[in-house]
Amino acid sequence: LAVAPVTGPPSSVDGFVREFLNNLNYEQGVALSSSSPNDRYLALAYTVRDYLMARWLEDQRRQREVQAKGVCYLSAEYLLGRQLDNNLLAARLTDIATEAMAACGIDIDDLRQLEVEPGLGNGGLGRLAACFIDSLATMSVPSTGYGLRYEYGIFRQTFVDGEQIEQPDAWLTLGSPWEFPHPEAAQTIGFGGYTEKYDDEGVARSRWVPGWTVQAVPYNYMVPGYHNGRVNTLRLWSAVASSAFDLRIFNAGDYAEAVRAQTFAENISKVLYPEDSTPQGKELRLQQQYFFVAASIHDFLEHSLSPDFDLANLPDRVIFQLNDTHPVIAVPELMRVLVDEKGMKWDAAWAITQQCFAYTCHTLLPEALEMWSVDLLGRLLPRHLEIIYRINDEFLAAVRERFGDDEMRIRNMSIIADFPERSVRMAFLATVAGAKVNGVAELHSQLLREKVLPDFDEFYPGKFTNVTNGVTPRRFVRLANPGLASLITEALGAGWTVDLERLRGLEAFAEDPEFRAKFAEVKAANKRRLSDVLRTRDGFEVSDGHMLDVMVKRLHEYKRQMLKVLHIVTLYEGIASGRVAAADVQPRTFIFGAKAAPGYVMAKRIIHLINAVGSVVNADPRVEGRLQVLFPPNYNVTLAERVIPAADLSEQISLAGKEASGTGNMKFALSGALTIGTDDGANVEIRQLVGDDNFFLFGMTEPEVEALWAKGYKPSDFYQADEGLRRAIDLIASGAFSGGDRSTFEPIVSNLLYDDRFMVLADYASYIAAQARVDAAYADQDAWTRSSILNVARSGFFSSDRSIRDYIDRIWHTPPVL
């Protein structure tokens, strides 16, 4: 049967209208006149899908035909953001769709607002994965993103009396038009049970007999490349019970028991764990990790390789990139499949496995490194534990071979740790198994080698490398900042969207007063747009003419939102005490965005304090509106796309040596915000590229932090020595922001004075001095605009396309297939 290739509807307004009405009628089953806004949104989404379908099907066919080496990106999180605009942009349909909707009497912007963003991630790691799959598609690299289709994503944050309240994120309620379920391609995933040894024609073999199974149902999402006609796939797994509810038990009347197995199974992909730095070690989390990586490996071996493919050549066909340690259980899973199911010899299987994996580490915090107890692993994945033990035995034998019986080194390098309880150090397993290990910024990769995994760097010369993070210019410049995008295109032509280094061409324009004026107008327009959004979304009135000083990221003590609070309180205290005339204070609006992990008590207290300070400062007539604190709840990708283009000042103030990279910092620089920051993570590379004159550096360097720590850090010494700091802390301690109740924020105050692990007090003076430099610089708007343009011009390096190019050159060796 000669089937005509799928062509897709005509790229014309009429064609789009016809397709839209078809989807409204036949997919939604409604007429335009009786359709609901959600019907219209879904029909619009279906229509955009239809335009991308031909490319997707063609791409899948070609990837199967070409058999080129590809990337399987394994990530427990993808913070995708809204899909409609990105898909319209990729398919060059934005104008056509806008006109087509108008032709139907619909304002496309009303439909845009209806899209619920899939919040399938916590923060940096999840968003990076989303930027990376966008770049992989735009650069025509054969690749598939694999992950979990959580029924509930990152919680919705609201504030009650200034305190964070979490609500479930039921993002699927109104349907999810961008996904394609494929129950027919479900994988059966085992858990529990036992292992048994058996003899296979004289060869001792092991097999795993799972105690129970779950079905992993794949949902495919389109990942369209920008203007290259390519569409890659994101495959997210959803858990479904292998056996539906038990009719016999049901008929016996025990309804709860009848569905218990079902609920138990489907819990696996029920909800995203909202922690982004401290693993809770919960069994369900390990189930989630094994569930999606096992399904992904089986799926790849089954659907991407020809049935007669010789697995010895697997490293020529695929690299599994481990997005942190969360998917590293994939290593023993591949070994189990190759040895137990495919009958391969251990050594051959191990040689293949070591070439098929690479590991990216995203953190420096020791507490964020995952460890799974051998008890739990042995119970849930008994065969995998056996395999890990053997990997470790052979690894330690090689270490002994190289370094002799250096028991301390052996214990330090063992994948199995004995303290606090016998457990598997997942970062060590990833490092031993990975062909390459990379950090996500120069400083981070250096600290990984020197501080976190020095023994491994010595044992595996050449294994450690760096790939500095990046962000996609499609979403964070072209879509989020259309004013800036058209100004850049006007000046440099359109090529920058896929070749961001071309932004360098703007340097010359920084000297052009006319261009500076246009640039400043773009920023002003973005500020007006943000203030409209915050008025409708949260009822905030953003004060006009204020510098927008923005700090948006997860709430974590190492990111030091507390340092920002102390700056605000210092400015406020100066005015409230009458020592500083309000008129002498540079008008600023401080915008915060931050979710705290629900179990992170101190982080939630800091959120409460920020809101408390905000309500006092915003209401105090003595401030004469010179200072404003706004904390819109539920910071997410959609809000980031409105806040970042409007920002004047980007707060990147973590303690040096704690933030692996940061990616918000890059988005701000690309939007012309100037950075006030420490030499931490990618701030170092931003400062090196934009130039010291265009960056407000402050604080200790990482070696200075280490030195102070080693010397013995007494935060109260800094409190005693610095009057401004003392006034600010005393004001918080006084209950001034808690209705006179000193106990409310006492835990924060005493933590700062007697613990202060992230040295807020030590960097306070330098920070306040830097903020004074910011005020002075902002007073000269034209010079500020010039500096802002230079930030954009010199930040092309921070494109995720460049990151992907580095991964291809240094780790994957998967050239684009054009």
Ligand SMILES: CCc1ccc([C@H](C)CC(=O)N[C@@H]2O[C@H](CO)[C@@H](O)[C@H](O)[C@H]2O)cc1
């Ligand atoms: C198991 C709990 C858990 C969950 C998530 C994580 C992530 C690794 C945390 C994270 O998102 N790290 C951030 O990754 C970004 C992308 O590389 C970096 O830019 C940030 O600096 C880093 O904090 C650690 C531990």
